[in-house]
Amino acid sequence: xxxxxxxxxxxxxxxxxxxxxxxxxxxxxxxxxxxxxxxxxxxxxxxxxxxxxxxxxxxxxxxxxxxxxxxxxxxxxxxxxxxxxxxxxxxxxxxxxxxxxxxxxxxxxxxxxxxxxxxxxxxxxxxxxxxxxxxxxxxxxxxxxxxxxxxxxxxxxxxxxxxxxxxxxxxxxxxxxxxxxxxxxxxxxxxxxxxxxxxxxxxxxxxxxxxxxxxxxxxxxxxxxxxxxxxxxxxxxxxxxxxxxxxxxxxxxxxxxxxxxxxxxxxxxxxxxxxxxxxxxxxxxxxxxxxxxxxxxxxxxxxxxxxxxxxxxxxxxxxxxxxxxxxxxxxxxxxxxxxx
Amino acid sequence: xxxxxxxxxxxxxxxxxxxxxxxxxxxxxxxxxxxxxxxxxxxxxxxxxxxxxxxxxxxxxxxxxxxxxxxxxxxxxxxxxxxxxxxxxxxxxxxxxxxxxxxxxxxxxxxxxxxxxxxxxxxxxxxxxxxxxxxxxxxxxxxxxxxxxxxxxxxxxxxxxxxxxxxxxxxxxxxxxxxxxxxxxxxxxxxxxxxxxxxxxxxxxxxxxxxxxxxxxxxxxxxxxxxxxxxxxxxxxxxxxxxxxxxxxxxxxxxxxxxxxxxxxxxxxxxxxxxxxxxxxxxxxxxxxxxxxxxxxxxxxxxxxxxxxxxxxxxxxxxxxxxxxxxxxxxxxxxxxxxx
DNA sequence: TGTTCACATGTGCACGGTCACAAACGTGAA
DNA sequence: TTCACGTTTGTGACCGTGCACATGTGAACA
Numbered sequence: 237x238x239x240x241x242x243x244x245x246x247x248x249x250x251x252x253x254x255x256x257x258x259x260x261x262x263x264x265x266x267x268x269x270x271x272x273x274x275x276x277x278x279x280x281x282x283x284x285x286x287x288x289x290x291x292x293x294x295x296x297x298x299x300x301x302x303x304x305x306x307x308x309x310x311x312x313x314x315x316x317x318x319x320x321x322x323x324x325x326x327x328x329x330x331x332x333x334x335x336x337x338x339x340x341x342x343x344x345x346x347x348x349x350x351x352x353x354x355x356x357x358x359x360x361x362x363x364x365x366x367x368x369x370x371x372x373x374x375x376x377x378x379x380x381x382x383x384x385x386x387x388x389x390x391x392x393x394x395x396x397x398x399x400x401x402x403x404x405x406x407x408x409x410x411x412x413x414x415x416x417x418x419x420x421x422x423x424x425x426x427x428x429x430x431x432x433x434x435x436x437x438x439x440x441x442x443x444x445x446x447x448x449x450x451x452x453x454x455x456x457x458x459x460x461x462x463x464x465x466x467x468x469x470x471x472x473x474x475x476x477x478x479x480x481x482x483x484x485x486x487x488x489x490x491x492x493x494x495x496x497x498x499x500x501x502x503x504x505x506x507x508x509x510x511x512x513x514x515x516x517x518x519x520x521x522x523x524x525x526x527x528x529x530x531x532x533x534x535x536x537x538x539x540x541x542x543x544x545x546x547x548x549x550x551x552x553x554x555x556x557x558x559x560x561x562x563x564x565x566x567x568x569x570x571x572x573x574x575x576x
Numbered sequence: 577x578x579x580x581x582x583x584x585x586x587x588x589x590x591x592x593x594x595x596x597x598x599x600x601x602x603x604x605x606x607x608x609x610x611x612x613x614x615x616x617x618x619x620x621x622x623x624x625x626x627x628x629x630x631x632x633x634x635x636x637x638x639x640x641x642x643x644x645x646x647x648x649x650x651x652x653x654x655x656x657x658x659x660x661x662x663x664x665x666x667x668x669x670x671x672x673x674x675x676x677x678x679x680x681x682x683x684x685x686x687x688x689x690x691x692x693x694x695x696x697x698x699x700x701x702x703x704x705x706x707x708x709x710x711x712x713x714x715x716x717x718x719x720x721x722x723x724x725x726x727x728x729x730x731x732x733x734x735x736x737x738x739x740x741x742x743x744x745x746x747x748x749x750x751x752x753x754x755x756x757x758x759x760x761x762x763x764x765x766x767x768x769x770x771x772x773x774x775x776x777x778x779x780x781x782x783x784x785x786x787x788x789x790x791x792x793x794x795x796x797x798x799x800x801x802x803x804x805x806x807x808x809x810x811x812x813x814x815x816x817x818x819x820x821x822x823x824x825x826x827x828x829x830x831x832x833x834x835x836x837x838x839x840x841x842x843x844x845x846x847x848x849x850x851x852x853x854x855x856x857x858x859x860x861x862x863x864x865x866x867x868x869x870x871x872x873x874x875x876x877x878x879x880x881x882x883x884x885x886x887x888x889x890x891x892x893x894x895x896x897x898x899x900x901x902x903x904x905x906x907x908x909x910x911x912x913x914x915x916x
Numbered sequence: 917t918g919t920t921c922a923c924a925t926g927t928g929c930a931c932g933g934t935c936a937c938a939a940a941c942g943t944g945a946a
Numbered sequence: 947t948t949c950a951c952g953t954t955t956g957t958g959a960c961c962g963t964g965c966a967c968a969t970g971t972g973a974a975c976a
Contacts, residue, residue, distance in 0.1 A: 245931095246932095248931085248932050248933080249932070249933065250932080250933095258955075258956085259955065259956045259957075260932090260933085260956090261934085261935090261955075261956060261957080262954085262955060262956080264933070264934065264935095265954095265955085267933090268934085270954095271953095272952085272953050272954055272955090273953095273954070273955090274953090274954065274955090277954080277955085291698065291699060292699070292932085292933075293639070293701065293931085293932050293933065294635075294638075294644075294699060294700050294701060294933095295634075295635045295636075295637075295638035295639040295644060295701065295931085295932080295933090296635075296639050296931070296932035296933040296934090296961090297635075297932080297933055297934080298635035298933090298961095299633070299635040299636050299639050299931090299932080299933075299934095299960095299961050299962065299963090300932075300933045300934045300935080300960075300961055301933080301934065301935095301961085302934095302961070304634075304635060314660065314663075314664050315657060315660040315661040315663075315664050315874075316660075317655060317657075320654065320655040320656075320660040321655040323654075323655075324654045324655050324681050327679055327680070327681055328681055328683065331680070331696055336678055336696075336700055337678065337679065338676055338677065338678060339667055339677065339679065340667070340671070341664050341667055341668055343668065356671055356676075358631060359631060359632070359634060360634050360676055361633065361634055361635065463858060464858055464859045464861070464862045465858070465861070465862075467862075468862055489858070489859060492859055492862045492863075493862050495862070495864070496861075496862040496863075496864065496866075499864060518803060518804055518805070518829070519804045519829060519832055519859065521804070521805070521836075522804045522805075522807075522808055522832045522833050522835075522836040523832075523836075523864075524835070524836065524839060524863075524864040526836075534655075585961095586962095588961090588962050588963085589962070589963065590962080590963095598925075598926090599925065599926045599927075600926090600962090600963085601925075601926065601927080601963095601964085601965090602924085602925060602926080603963095604963065604964060604965095605924095605925085607963090607964095608964080611923095612922085612923050612924055612925090613923095613924070613925085614923090614924065614925090617924080617925085632962085632963080633961085633962050633963070635961085635962080635963095636931090636961070636962035636963045636964090637962080637963055637964080638931095638963095639930095639931050639932065639933085639961090639962080639963075639964095640930075640931055640962075640963040640964045640965080641931085641963080641964065641965090642931070642964095917976105918975105918976090919974105919975085919976080920973105920974085920975080920976100921972105921973090921974085921975105922971105922972095922973090922974105923970105923971085923972090923973105924969100924970085924971075924972105925968105925969080925970075925971095926967105926968080926969070926970090927966105927967085927968075927969090928965105928966095928967095928968100929964105929965090929966090929967105930963100930964090930965085930966105931962105931963090931964090931965105932961105933960105933961090934959105934960085934961085935958105935959085935960080935961100936957105936958095936959090936960105937956105937957085937958095937959105938955100938956080938957075938958100939954100939955080939956070939957090940953105940954085940955075940956090941952105941953085941954080941955095942951105942952090942953085942954100943950105943951090943952090943953105944949105944950095944951095945948100945949085945950085945951105946947100946948085946949080946950100
């Protein structure tokens with residue numbers, strides 16, 4: 237497989253220096269774009285680097301500078317569309333800024349698992365942490381382990397806003413709710429995400445706020461787990477009652493499960509029940525019926541997230557754009573006025 | 577936000593050594609589980625580490641050992657379910673083995689983008705690379721840049737089997753095809769993935785093999801791009817012709833798009849057309865109708881992938897389990913005997 | 917009592933960069 | 947000529963860990 241090479245040492249700045257006839261420090265200056273280097277010298281050094289296929293050694297750099305240039309992501313459910321998209325965007329933005337990214341997944345969200353994941357990140361001397369997970373618990377553990385690196389979460393928490401990105405989940409949820417109310421629905425259920433996920437909480441709050449503002453009476457939201465399976469089982473129970481005409485699901489997957497259950501119950505969508513989702517995953521347009529949902533720009537989210545994090549790092553530029561990202565309502569065919 | 581701490585240097589092994597009354601080397605031995613250390617000494621050192629909240633410095637370690645303990649993932653479409661699941665599994669398995677993982681995403685799959693991503697990984701001195709992307713091109717670039725670290729791809733290629741994991745995509749595709757043939761279908765289309773994705777090619781080969789083995793005439797597969805949108809547009813065109821009774825789609829998302837197009841065309845599934853997918857994403861059971869598909873164990877795939885990669889790394893154990901992972905046909909409601 | 921040997925521990929340097937400081941050089945003004 | 951000053955370059959130490967090698971210690975054995 238890999239050939240048994242003579243295992244030559246990779247070239248170092250001293251090798252470059254020798255061949256270019258300068259000191260290793262001059263090579264280092266070229267690497268770091270130091271201003272006072274004669275053009276001819278710089279060119280010569282660069283040429284030798286090219287010839288030698290020189291690559292700076294990141295470990296040595298990190299050791300000597302005391303900075304790893306790495307940020308960590310702490311993520312749960314990282315294979316779902318939303319988190320996965322954000323992670324991809326974060327990685328791209330970080331790479332652009334010259335940072336490396338390391339992801340630690342939570343298999344379960346208990347204390348122990350969170351601690352292990354945070355440890356994994358801290359052992360790599362990450363300079364900052366992005367949290368895409370049930371933040372409440374994670375923040376507790378962060379505090380408990382007295383972890384001092386800056387961290388950022390992808391959602392607005394209210395009391396930790398310095399650390400959070402203002403993606404207006406509440407506004408998105410209000411859009412969805414308002415859409416149902418405008419269509420004439422008055423008995424609307426909300427299928428929420430897990431209680432300790434901050435975006436779940438924000439969407440729930442948006443739902444309740446809008447219902448309150450429009451003077452529509454509400455029932456207690458149902459707490460789900462983001463999966464289509466849960467949506468299906470919740471739906472089976474709900475559609476037995478039929479004391480409502482619309483459901484706002486806090487993500488698209490659960491909405492899909494709900495639609496499945498509705499068909500099982502012989503209910504037409506949107507004829508008998510209207511359903512709104514959240515996220516606008518790429519598949520949502522192809523559900524049956526195509527799902528009315530709220531689109532989030534996960535890419536923009538990831539980019540801003542890195543911008544915010546870097547602004548807290550030494551040498552970081554103060555963040556300019558703190559305007560909330562506004563989600564957009566995408567009206568498709570899963571919503572209609574109530575039948576009566 | 578972050579308090580302006582007096583910026584104390586983190587404790588090093590020498591600090592630990594001084595307080596424990598031993599040499600720094602003894603501390604290093606404790607860290608690396610060297611066999612000949614007196615129990616009492618070890619305990620004392622560990623206690624001091626605990627007191628000082630000592631954390632080994634990874635950069636120093638990497639520098640001194642000349643090994644980064646990091647592996648890189650080169651991924652395209654990392655927000656889709658399949659890749660995202662594998663990435664998560666790879667990260668978990670790597671962490672378990674004491675490795676760190678760094679992911680580089682490809683935004684586009686052109687030469688330039690691949691080079692940039694590989695550079696990013698090489699600059700971190702990754703010890704191995706996992707490829708989840710159009711492997712053909714990536715392998716070309718790997719060779720071209722004379723990158724010598726071991727690499728592994730998630731799919732079987734035939735001619736690069738040393739580097740690949742034998743997940744039996746071909747067998748999976750044959751299962752799906754055979755299922756349709758057994759139901760009585762004779763005119764079956766295949767909606768394949770992008771030509772340069774090796775799993776797309778393998779699934780296509782499986783389809784053609786099985787059709788050939790059963791003596792069923794075939795038409796040329798349609799090359800898609802994995803998205804539901806593509807499935808929808810392909811479906812709109814296909815269902816105009818109706819010279820077939822079943823379609824085998826090489827992933828679930830495209831199958832979803834096909835089902836959408838079928839409804840638009842007024843065709844019943846499985847009454848008029850049978851559809852089989854591939855992957856068994858968590859949503860597939862809730863499609864309308866629930867999708868017959870081929871289940872892959874992405875988690876197992878990720879774990880084996882790391883095992884294979886580590887076996888090629890210095891000090892790695894030879895890989896034991898090279899049996900192919902067998903996918904499983906999950907029969908749901910999108911398939912039935914042809915109408916006539 | 918001396919020799920051998922395994923175990924336990926210490927010493928000094930290497931890894932590949934960066935940093936602080938010093939030195940060499942050219943240039944213009946006193 | 948001498949001095950001050952900015953630009954360009956060099957010198958040596960240092961970051962935290964692991965490695966090779968040396969040393970000390972005690973038990974077993976002749």
